[in-house]
Amino acid sequence: MYKENLIEVHQKIKPYIHNTPVLSSKLLNEIVGAKLYFKCENFQKMGAFKMRGATNAILKLSKFQRSKGVVTHSSGNFAQALSLAAQSIGIKAYIVMPSNAAKIKKEGVIGYGGILIECPPTLKAREAAANNIKDTIGATFLHPSNDIDVILGQGTAAKELLEEQPNLDAIFAPVGGGGLIAGTALAANYFGENCKVYGGEPFEVDDAYRSLKSGFIESNKTNNTIADGLKTQLGDKNFPIIQEGVDRIIRVTEKEIVEAMRLIWERLKIVCESSCAVALAALIKEKESFYGLEVGIIISGGNVDLNNLPFDLF
Amino acid sequence: MYKENLIEVHQKIKPYIHNTPVLSSKLLNEIVGAKLYFKCENFQKMGAFKMRGATNAILKLSKFQRSKGVVTHSSGNFAQALSLAAQSIGIKAYIVMPSNAAKIKKEGVIGYGGILIECPPTLKAREAAANNIKDTIGATFLHPSNDIDVILGQGTAAKELLEEQPNLDAIFAPVGGGGLIAGTALAANYFGENCKVYGGEPFEVDDAYRSLKSGFIESNKTNNTIADGLKTQLGDKNFPIIQEGVDRIIRVTEKEIVEAMRLIWERLKIVCESSCAVALAALIKEKESFYGLEVGIIISGGNVDLNNLPFDLF
Numbered sequence: 001m002y003k004e005n006l007i008e009v010h011q012k013i014k015p016y017i018h019n020t021p022v023l024s025s026k027l028l029n030e031i032v033g034a035k036l037y038f039k040c041e042n043f044q045k046m047g048a049f050k051m052r053g054a055t056n057a058i059l060k061l062s063k064f065q066r067s068k069g070v071v072t073h074s075s076g077n078f079a080q081a082l083s084l085a086a087q088s089i090g091i092k093a094y095i096v097m098p099s100n101a102a103k104i105k106k107e108g109v110i111g112y113g114g115i116l117i118e119c120p121p122t123l124k125a126r127e128a129a130a131n132n133i134k135d136t137i138g139a140t141f142l143h144p145s146n147d148i149d150v151i152l153g154q155g156t157a158a159k160e161l162l163e164e165q166p167n168l169d170a171i172f173a174p175v176g177g178g179g180l181i182a183g184t185a186l187a188a189n190y191f192g193e194n195c196k197v198y199g200g201e202p203f204e205v206d207d208a209y210r211s212l213k214s215g216f217i218e219s220n221k222t223n224n225t226i227a228d229g230l231k232t233q234l235g236d237k238n239f240p241i242i243q244e245g246v247d248r249i250i251r252v253t254e255k256e257i258v259e260a261m262r263l264i265w266e267r268l269k270i271v272c273e274s275s276c277a278v279a280l281a282a283l284i285k286e287k288e289s290f291y292g293l294e295v296g297i298i299i300s301g302g303n304v305d306l307n308n309l310p311f312d313l314f
Numbered sequence: 315m316y317k318e319n320l321i322e323v324h325q326k327i328k329p330y331i332h333n334t335p336v337l338s339s340k341l342l343n344e345i346v347g348a349k350l351y352f353k354c355e356n357f358q359k360m361g362a363f364k365m366r367g368a369t370n371a372i373l374k375l376s377k378f379q380r381s382k383g384v385v386t387h388s389s390g391n392f393a394q395a396l397s398l399a400a401q402s403i404g405i406k407a408y409i410v411m412p413s414n415a416a417k418i419k420k421e422g423v424i425g426y427g428g429i430l431i432e433c434p435p436t437l438k439a440r441e442a443a444a445n446n447i448k449d450t451i452g453a454t455f456l457h458p459s460n461d462i463d464v465i466l467g468q469g470t471a472a473k474e475l476l477e478e479q480p481n482l483d484a485i486f487a488p489v490g491g492g493g494l495i496a497g498t499a500l501a502a503n504y505f506g507e508n509c510k511v512y513g514g515e516p517f518e519v520d521d522a523y524r525s526l527k528s529g530f531i532e533s534n535k536t537n538n539t540i541a542d543g544l545k546t547q548l549g550d551k552n553f554p555i556i557q558e559g560v561d562r563i564i565r566v567t568e569k570e571i572v573e574a575m576r577l578i579w580e581r582l583k584i585v586c587e588s589s590c591a592v593a594l595a596a597l598i599k600e601k602e603s604f605y606g607l608e609v610g611i612i613i614s615g616g617n618v619d620l621n622n623l624p625f626d627l628f
Binding site for chain 1: 335337356357361576579580583584585586616620621623625626
């Protein structure tokens with residue numbers, strides 16, 4: 001039902017995003033026993049796929065809505081993406097961030113022209129601050145992952161990947177708030193040839209894995225993971241799409257995440273976030289099931305703190 | 315005098331190397347005030363430009379010479395490059411390495427099919443071990459940088475860059491043993507339109523800077539640099555080419571190297587060696603002279619030890 005929308009969305013956001021390169025590595029193919037194609041959204045504008053969804057969500061607003069600006073609360077890439085997308089389109093973005101968010105993320109928001117509002121580091125405080133801006137200024141609230149326009153935007157990464165590699169048997173993506181994996185599932189369904197979608201998730205934040213088992217949106221009981229982009233939970237907009245379109249979610253340990261991240265950095269020679277490595281780690285964990293197949297992997301982002309790398313953890 | 319050779323060399327080595335991508339970054343352009351084009355030899359086979367020269371040097375050998383194999387002493391990328399090039403062409407490569415060389419480099423040599431011979435960590439011991447293999451086995455000794463076939467091979471990186479960006483006003487490359495900068499100077503001279511070549515060198519190993527001043531090949535008095543690929547000195551084959559074709563060499567501090575490396579990792583999202591960052595650091599140091607120009611930068615390699623990164627040094 002969203003096929004035409006995805007085509008239209010992709011056409012509309014093209015002037016604002018990069019068609020990112022797809023990399024491969026002979027040695028990684030040998031390690032996994034499959035032909036791997038890495039869709040490098042770390043090379044996307046502002047360094048992550050979130051630029052796609054943020055751009056589309058803003059482009060969908062009316063002229064009146066745009067005049068009032070947009071607001072979100074996020075401690076991650078969506079904050080920077082919304083700031084840059086708003087700047088590119090010429091509107092205001094109000095970004096609520098917890099006061100303990102990484103300095104590099106705060107600087108990113110300001111650097112991309114976002115208006116930074118700091119709040120205490122609780123979900124309640126974040127929601128209150130965002131609501132306040134919505135009510136007083138009239139800015140439209142945009143959710144980082146539980147919004148169909150955001151989901152469709154994120155899906156354009158897999159759409160581009162399938163345009164370059166139409167015979168993929170599978171695509172792996174990390175699962176955080178669910179926007180990327182839901183968009184990927186839609187794109188694989190519409191533009192792939194029997195292309196299945198798999199999610200990678202840390203054991204420490206396995207809400208999506210448990211949600212698919214129970215049929216209800218579950219919360220995380222722990223969140224002690226280095227994949228800090230994946231600590232968020234699914235929402236009512238993306239969960240049904242994930243239930244319908246994702247084959248299964250594979251959980252990985254923190255050590256497996258770091259090992260996969262090291263492979264990406266050492267072999268592909270690219271800088272990626274630990275969250276991206278979760279997708280490769282999931283594939284490696286069940287590589288026997290993918291022997292000889294063509295597999296796409298979404299490298300979701302590359303915004304890392306170089307002073308705080310995990311390579312010496314294990 | 316080498317123009318036809320460079321064209322022929324490039325043609326011959328093409329099946330064995332990648333035409334590596336050229337990346338750019340709006341933000342880095344803004345920081346420097348010029349249009350920058352990064353030739354990403356970190357994406358080259360085995361992770362560095364050395365693959366080009368090693369391949370060409372082997373292809374130049376006679377059938378009889380090839381049957382006896384090749385030998386070199388190197389603690390760096392040339393060892394791995396010669397191993398992989400020899401494996402691709404189907405001959406033996408004997409690699410003499412100091413016993414204290416990084417484990418990752420030793421594993422690289424073995425992984426690429428090279429025959430590793432360890433020796434005490436002195437230049438004398440290295441030369442003796444290599445000579446022994448030359449004399450007893452009859453293998454041809456190949457020098458990592460002071461060999462015209464190696465120099466021509468390295469020059470193909472700049473040739474490719476100029477084919478993609480023919481209007482470059484300048485190309486920056488790091489200066490170690492002199493093979494890359496000499497090859498770059500030849501390519502810029504033959505295939506550029508008034509394209510000047512600049513070398514970047516750490517103050518700690520500024521032998522090339524001093525050699526150009528004095529007119530004689532100078533040695534390094536210190537070598538306490540994180541750019542460990544640049545500790546070698548110029549040779550009689552590459553020095554005259556550098557004297558003729560390199561505009562000047564710009565020296566940088568260790569802090570400037572780390573800052574430039576951070577910019578490359580954070581902004582281009584690629585993994586590169588500290589040696590590569592020396593070229594960007596040199597450009598940044600004298601950026602006023604390059605305002606508004608189109609500047610190429612050779613990212614020479616991406617083989618780094620992720621457990622030993624310099625970002626926390628300053």
